[in-house]
Amino acid sequence: MESLYIAHPGPAFERLADAGSNFLQRVREAVNQPDQTKRLRKFGIQEAARMAGKSAASIRQAEAIDPRFQDLGPTERDASGHRVYTLTRINQYRKLFGTERIRPYGSQAIRCIVTNFKGGAGKTTTAIHLAQKCALEGWRVLVVDLDPQASSTLFFGLIPDVDPADTIGDVLVDNPTAIDSVIRETYFTGVDLIPSNLTLQNAELILANPNSNQSVELGINPIDRLLHALSTVEEQYDVIVMDCGPNLGIMTLNAIRACTGLLMPMQPMMADFASAVLYSQTMASVLSQKKIAHPLEFLKVLVTRHSGSAEAKDTEAMIRVAFKPHVLDSTMVHTVEVERATNDFGTIYDIEQPRGSADAYKRAMAAVDRVNEEIIEMFQTVWRRQAEQVEKAA
Ligand SMILES: Nc1ncnc2c1ncn2[C@@H]1O[C@H](COP(=O)(O)OP(=O)(O)OP(=O)(O)O)[C@@H](O)[C@H]1O
Numbered sequence: 001m002e003s004l005y006i007a008h009p010g011p012a013f014e015r016l017a018d019a020g021s022n023f024l025q026r027v028r029e030a031v032n033q034p035d036q037t038k039r040l041r042k043f044g045i046q047e048a049a050r051m052a053g054k055s056a057a058s059i060r061q062a063e064a065i066d067p068r069f070q071d072l073g074p075t076e077r078d079a080s081g082h083r084v085y086t087l088t089r090i091n092q093y094r095k096l097f098g099t100e101r102i103r104p105y106g107s108q109a110i111r112c113i114v115t116n117f118k119g120g121a122g123k124t125t126t127a128i129h130l131a132q133k134c135a136l137e138g139w140r141v142l143v144v145d146l147d148p149q150a151s152s153t154l155f156f157g158l159i160p161d162v163d164p165a166d167t168i169g170d171v172l173v174d175n176p177t178a179i180d181s182v183i184r185e186t187y188f189t190g191v192d193l194i195p196s197n198l199t200l201q202n203a204e205l206i207l208a209n210p211n212s213n214q215s216v217e218l219g220i221n222p223i224d225r226l227l228h229a230l231s232t233v234e235e236q237y238d239v240i241v242m243d244c245g246p247n248l249g250i251m252t253l254n255a256i257r258a259c260t261g262l263l264m265p266m267q268p269m270m271a272d273f274a275s276a277v278l279y280s281q282t283m284a285s286v287l288s289q290k291k292i293a294h295p296l297e298f299l300k301v302l303v304t305r306h307s308g309s310a311e312a313k314d315t316e317a318m319i320r321v322a323f324k325p326h327v328l329d330s331t332m333v334h335t336v337e338v339e340r341a342t343n344d345f346g347t348i349y350d351i352e353q354p355r356g357s358a359d360a361y362k363r364a365m366a367a368v369d370r371v372n373e374e375i376i377e378m379f380q381t382v383w384r385r386q387a388e389q390v391e392k393a394a
């Protein structure tokens, strides 16, 4: 009979880790073919026109007669001769047409934490899709991966064994003002990323250990480090999305301290609801601590991975009653399209050719868009309020 006994579990896990990393590496390489670098898809003229807030005819006309457009070089064509546009080019058109996104004077970058200590709630999926949608709209976005699992980092095509010195961990431990050095551009135009990897756990331990004398050395409380770091770069962004792991560790506490708004994705299932109640109790106590307490521009639950079953609908109804007014109107369905895309470390916005039915893809895209549009509208409401306050104070 096969023996179940393991005398040395450590090496057993080491073998799992080695074999697993090997597989992951191969999956990533396969996903990122042919040159192993992710690329953002291009957009047809209709999409480009919608994104630039113009008609396709005005784009054609501008390209034909306006030297400012011609200075950008010839318009790219696909194999069938149709015009295609990169997001970079669409952003240039937005500038030339005067339809670029500029948040109101006096407003601040949204620092949005995506959090919930329930694992698999949909935090990373929500965070990445939101970040990418904001960038497609022309907003300047920074994603901060605060989870040692490094899922967001993977989505941007980076292998999470990036150098520890290139993650947020070392910066928070050694020098928060050096945050600039760990920000990278990504394949997704308009989205910058601070990657993560497993070593974030070490940073977590160091920051949590009062004997490491961190606060004395830097004169900044370990929980204030991210806030401090982000304040040096936030002017360069409109939206900063912080993806947290399923925990309330020091990285998450830093994000709670640094955020101006909070998104909590949750599945409409009783166990998740129960966990969210517990999470809320914990957050109540965390946010009542003087060193963390601060106002929030928004606090919203996103009902996500909705199966559409009668039970899920009942639970959703309960969430809406219990957490009113803190539940977004839109819900995100659990779709095979998102499941497939995320399984390949991609998003619905990455897909050019749906692998399933075109209808299913369109429905999934519409659902993701609806959620993101509601969130972005909320951001704009925040910016208007901030701008009005600055105006009043002047
Ligand atoms: N709307 C959706 N439709 C289908 N699958 C989804 C959807 N949202 C998330 N998933 C899947 O659910 C799983 C968990 O999602 P995700 O990684 O976003 O959760 P998480 O809260 O970030 O997890 P963790 O707690 O580990 O960080 C992933 O495999 C993802 O593919």
Ligand SMILES: [Mg+2]
Residues within 6 Å of the ligand: 123, 124, 125, 147, 151, 244, 245
């Ligand atoms: Mg995650």
